[in-house]
Amino acid sequence: MIPGLLKWVGNKQRFASGIVSNMPCEFQDYYEPFLGSGAVLAELLSRHENEMFPMFNNAYASDVLPFLIDIFNIAKKEPERLVSYYSDQVEEYSQNPDEAYSAIRDRFNANPNPWDFCLLSRTCYSGIIRFRKADGYMSTPRGPHKPLRAESFSSRVDAWSRLIQSVDFSAMDYRQAMDRPRAGDVVYCDPPYTHSQSILYGAQEFVIDELWRKINECKQRGVYVLLSINGFRESKRKDISVQVPEGLFARELTVNCGTSMIDRLQNNGNKMDGEQVHDKLLLTW
Numbered sequence: 001m002i003p004g005l006l007k008w009v010g011n012k013q014r015f016a017s018g019i020v021s022n023m024p025c026e027f028q029d030y031y032e033p034f035l036g037s038g039a040v041l042a043e044l045l046s047r048h049e050n051e052m053f054p055m056f057n058n059a060y061a062s063d064v065l066p067f068l069i070d071i072f073n074i075a076k077k078e079p080e081r082l083v084s085y086y087s088d089q090v091e092e093y094s095q096n097p098d099e100a101y102s103a104i105r106d107r108f109n110a111n112p113n114p115w116d117f118c119l120l121s122r123t124c125y126s127g128i129i130r131f132r133k134a135d136g137y138m139s140t141p142r143g144p145h146k147p148l149r150a151e152s153f154s155s156r157v158d159a160w161s162r163l164i165q166s167v168d169f170s171a172m173d174y175r176q177a178m179d180r181p182r183a184g185d186v187v188y189c190d191p192p193y194t195h196s197q198s199i200l201y202g203a204q205e206f207v208i209d210e211l212w213r214k215i216n217e218c219k220q221r222g223v224y225v226l227l228s229i230n231g232f233r234e235s236k237r238k239d240i241s242v243q244v245p246e247g248l249f250a251r252e253l254t255v256n257c258g259t260s261m262i263d264r265l266q267n268n269g270n271k272m273d274g275e276q277v278h279d280k281l282l283l284t285w
Helices: 016-021 041-047 064-077 078-096 097-109 113-121 150-163 209-218 263-266
Strands: 030-032 060-062 166-170 186-189 224-233 251-259 278-282
Touching: 016 041, 016 166, 030 041, 041 150, 060 064, 064 078, 064 113, 064 150, 064 166, 078 097, 078 113, 097 113, 097 186, 186 209, 209 224
Parallel strands: 030 060, 030 186, 060 166, 186 224
Antiparallel strands: 224 278, 251 278
């Protein structure tokens, strides 16, 4: 398992192996149009590097956040610059976290850039990337945890840089990205979840019905599609799943994701017993 380059709420690092294991044993190209932390991509690339199934040709990763894509491209092409920035900034951050976090966040909001966004993801509350709907302001408060030491971050950048050399990273809307796959390709979708979309992605537009349409178009072209989406919360006592079009998916699996960090943020960080969230993993074949 490759440790995450970014700290990212809802990342699939713990479940990436299971998700990848449900992909076809062999396929043509891989597309991930909601990249986020890239945990599933990393698992797939790691298996490919070690000549384990599934086997595929090329990998294409994209996201609507350009500064997020920039981080991966910098890690791919100029890893030493990313390490140097982080090392300098995290040392300054540790001297006065509250003041430093506010300064970094203000700087990012004035001029969105991959460097500050990388550090914000590692220091904000539980990796919750929250944008205000009114103005797109990144508003997440500082987390109580200590950020990764510079040495640990450097080790992760080195691992990711080696792994992603052949990946094509692009900043684009998922609808554009999902027009690209052809018969025999695989698409993995991990979109904004409908029950938390207004909290996390208030500055972005996402309509689930449009995703259904793009998945169906891919399916009609012979593309294999996997989708992670909200299912249940409060340890399956509350159904937060979406209404899936009949016949769009052939299989449905349930994944226990543990306690929701978004709920904890809204509950002032208090421990929440018996509040596990279960995702659905839907497959078109």
